[in-house]
Each structure stands twice: as C-alpha cells, then as structure tokens.
Amino acid sequence: MSKDYRSFFGLSGPAFNKQIPAEAIYRYPHLEELHYYLAAAVADGAVAVVTGPVGAGKSTALRAFLTNLDPLRYVVIYVGYTSSDRALFREVAHGLGLSPSYLKGDLLNQLHGAIEHAWLGKQRSTLLVVDDAHLLADSLLTELRQMLNFQMDSATPLGLLLVGQPTLAARLKESQHEALSQRTLIRYTLAGLSRSETSEYGRAHMLAVDGDPDVFTAEAVDLAFQQAKGIPREIGNLCVYALIRAAWQEVRSVDRKVMGEVIQAQKGP
CATH class of the missing domain: 1.10.8 (Helicase, Ruva Protein; domain 3)
Known part of the structure; x- marks a missing residue:
C-alpha cells in the first residue's frame, strides 16, 4: 500500500x-490591493465592506491583514455570524476584556465607554471585524451602524469591517441601509x-x-x-x-x- x-x-x-x-500566504495583486485599501479605511476609523464568492479567500486575506496591524495602535475584535444583537455585543464586550452588562442599553454604554477609554487613554483605535456579515439580520446591520456614533468631534475610535458573500453588497444598497452605506469608505470585491x-x-x-x-x-x-x-x-x-x-x-x-x-x-x- x-x-x-x-x-x-x-x-x-x-x-x-x-x-x-x-x-507564507501567496500575496497576489488583488490581495495586496485589498490590504492597501483596508489599511486606509482602518487608519481613518471608517467602514469597509469586503465581498466575494464562497472560497475566494476572504478569511485568509483578512487574517493576513490583521496579523500585520500594530497591537499598540489597534484593538481588533473578530466576530463570526450571530443571530442576535445581544449575542454580538456580548462578543464585542469579551473582546474588550469586559464582563458584559445584562441590559442591552447598559451593554452598549459599556462598550462605548471602553472604546472611548482605549482611544483617549491609550490612543488605540478599536476595529470591529464581522465575518459572514451577509447572514446578519437587517436590524443587526442597523445596530452596528448606530454603534459607530460617538460624541467626539474629531476622533474616530471605532472602525468597522464587514466581510461576506456578494449578497451583502446588494443588501447595503437597499434604502433601509442608506445610512450605513453612506458611512462606507471602501467597497472591495475579492476576485479569483x-x-x-x-x-x-x-x-x-x-x-x-x-x-x-x-x-x-x-x-x-x-x-x-x-x-x-x-x-x-x-x-x-x-x-x-x-x-x-x-x-x-x-x-x-x-x-x-x-x-x-x-x-x-x-x-x-
């Protein structure tokens, strides 16, 4: 045998x-281009949307990019698919090293406080990465957009990276997500x-x-x-x-x- x-x-x-x-990841031109655009979005604390078909290498490209981020400048929180806003926000809280509050309103205030503290106290921006974002409910996409609102005039302490299949890009064109779409700086489709x-x-x-x-x-x-x-x-x-x-x-x-x-x-x- x-x-x-x-x-x-x-x-x-x-x-x-x-x-x-x-x-060791093969850095082909589209991957390098994607990393360039993501770096610009992260530096500005903006919203970026990365889409591509199943198996196109989105997660691998994302991992290669996040590995190179300076941990002294960025707090990276990676969240996979979740069906409820509370579950998602609890994962964010755990990523920030917090014991999540029970009530949703208290939990959101807790997250905002921790993100602001990281920025004001340590000059560290928080990057929230949501994978399989095409599966998120419309209400969750709205919650994520609202989470970006901070009472800070010149600072951008929280960036958002949504990663998913092509249906995500189509959904963000719907009128109900216009506010999130307007805040999106980078839209990138990862080709084969x-x-x-x-x-x-x-x-x-x-x-x-x-x-x-x-x-x-x-x-x-x-x-x-x-x-x-x-x-x-x-x-x-x-x-x-x-x-x-x-x-x-x-x-x-x-x-x-x-x-x-x-x-x-x-x-x-």
Whole structure:
C-alpha cells in the first residue's frame, strides 16, 4: 500500500491548509490591493465592506491583514455570524476584556465607554471585524451602524469591517441601509486567481509545508484553474486530492493525467 501522501511527498504538514502561516500566504495583486485599501479605511476609523464568492479567500486575506496591524495602535475584535444583537455585543464586550452588562442599553454604554477609554487613554483605535456579515439580520446591520456614533468631534475610535458573500453588497444598497452605506469608505470585491496566479498559489502552499513547488505540471495547473474558475479553495481541494491520488499511484509528479482523473472523480458518474 502506498504511503500517506504527506510522507510520500516529504511534507511537514497538510498541504493547502487554511491555517497556513500568514507570512507564507501567496500575496497576489488583488490581495495586496485589498490590504492597501483596508489599511486606509482602518487608519481613518471608517467602514469597509469586503465581498466575494464562497472560497475566494476572504478569511485568509483578512487574517493576513490583521496579523500585520500594530497591537499598540489597534484593538481588533473578530466576530463570526450571530443571530442576535445581544449575542454580538456580548462578543464585542469579551473582546474588550469586559464582563458584559445584562441590559442591552447598559451593554452598549459599556462598550462605548471602553472604546472611548482605549482611544483617549491609550490612543488605540478599536476595529470591529464581522465575518459572514451577509447572514446578519437587517436590524443587526442597523445596530452596528448606530454603534459607530460617538460624541467626539474629531476622533474616530471605532472602525468597522464587514466581510461576506456578494449578497451583502446588494443588501447595503437597499434604502433601509442608506445610512450605513453612506458611512462606507471602501467597497472591495475579492476576485479569483488568474492562470499564472494559480501556479504561484500552488507553489506557495507547497513551499509552506517544505514540499516541491514544481510538483504540479503546467498542464495539471491548467486543468485545476479551468475547473475551479480561479477560486482558491477549489484549487486547493483539487490539488490535495491530486497529491493523494499521485501518492497512491506512486508517481512523484502531478501531471495532466492525475489531475484529469481527480476532476472526473469529483464530477461523479
């Protein structure tokens, strides 16, 4: 029986892992552009909205950006999907190191006080990052917009970053969210990889686990790119499956034949 694919290819860990170290992430042009715009929004304490299809790499791009923020200047609070405003605000409170108040009004006052204290006392801005924001109820989006209101003329102690699927951008165009839309400085759609970027993406992930960056032939990359339409997660899934299949067949290179077999297997009978 063939070896485990990681042993067969001499990898130090699982290939194309979403927990790839931030410094090893392939920084393709769209990713660098996104980070540039996000840096501007964060510096101004503004609202930024990042959208993209499932698997486009939004969370990975976000992690790479947040890793580089100066912790002496920014308090970063990351919140995933939640169905209630109280649950969301409690998560924010925990992120600020607070024991959340029970009543919603008291809780909001508590959050505002802590955010203002971080700004006035330590010159640290707070950045609230809400992932899967396309799932938030309309009332929650309104609550988030209201949370941005501070009684401070020149300061912007709280920035907001909303990340989600394309439906988020469409929802923010609705009249009920006009106030939030007007406060949004950056709107960015994360696109898929190009053919050449797909090749470099694969190389970066293989190098991250001490593998051969040239294990995928050009023809195999062509097939993966065409099948996945440039979506990083789909490309990664195809490449891992191809590595597993190649290890089973005891071949040291993933060529057009191996990748083609993987694609056909995924399509099913």
